[in-house]
Amino acid sequence: MSTPFRQGLNKVYLPNIIFKMVKTPNLQSNQVAFRVPPSCNKFDIHSYLTNIYNVTVQEVRTMNYGTVHKKGRNGKIGVSETAYKKAIVTISEPFSFPKDPEWCALEREQNKVGSKMAGRKTKGWRFRGTEEERAKLKEVNEKVQARMEADQKKK
Numbered sequence: 001m002s003t004p005f006r007q008g009l010n011k012v013y014l015p016n017i018i019f020k021m022v023k024t025p026n027l028q029s030n031q032v033a034f035r036v037p038p039s040c041n042k043f044d045i046h047s048y049l050t051n052i053y054n055v056t057v058q059e060v061r062t063m064n065y066g067t068v069h070k071k072g073r074n075g076k077i078g079v080s081e082t083a084y085k086k087a088i089v090t091i092s093e094p095f096s097f098p099k100d101p102e103w104c105a106l107e108r109e110q111n112k113v114g115s116k117m118a119g120r121k122t123k124g125w126r127f128r129g130t131e132e133e134r135a136k137l138k139e140v141n142e143k144v145q146a147r148m149e150a151d152q153k154k155k
Contacts, residue, residue, distance in 0.1 A: 019048065022086070029094040034087045038064060045087050059090040106144050113137045 020035040027033060036045060042060040049055045068081040113136055117129055129137075 017044075017048070019045075023097060024088075027088065028090075029096070030091055032089050032091060032095050034089060036062075036085050036087050038083050038085045040085060040087075042087075045089065049089065056092040057089055058092060061088045061090075062086065063088075103147055106140065106147065110137075110140045110144055113140055 022033040022035050024033040045060050046057050049057050063086045067083045069077050070080045071077050
């Protein structure tokens, strides 16, 4: 009985590996970066993308990143980041990330302003920010509230 031809080491039926797409601003328009498990090789990445997503892959480049160990305040060494492999895949057609929705920008701005205020409070500084900061936080919170109410009305 003959075995089917495959390029990689693993057959791809229902994959249990996770490919995480990473935004990398300095790549060409036909290149995409992925964060993949260290056990995947170039052939596995190629066969995964062609079989699952029907993408024509021209080239795969991989880089290994090791585990980062950092010492905590108590002197114990802990793992802050596990090992991973970064794969830069060149595809035949140009690729572009979709634009972020409006609510992402609102929540990002709310988080930025709110964390600045919370940081002040935890460090023991004055609890209140300047008038401009408080007005900006109030404005952003009102926009978020209006968006949430509009979403509730749609449902």
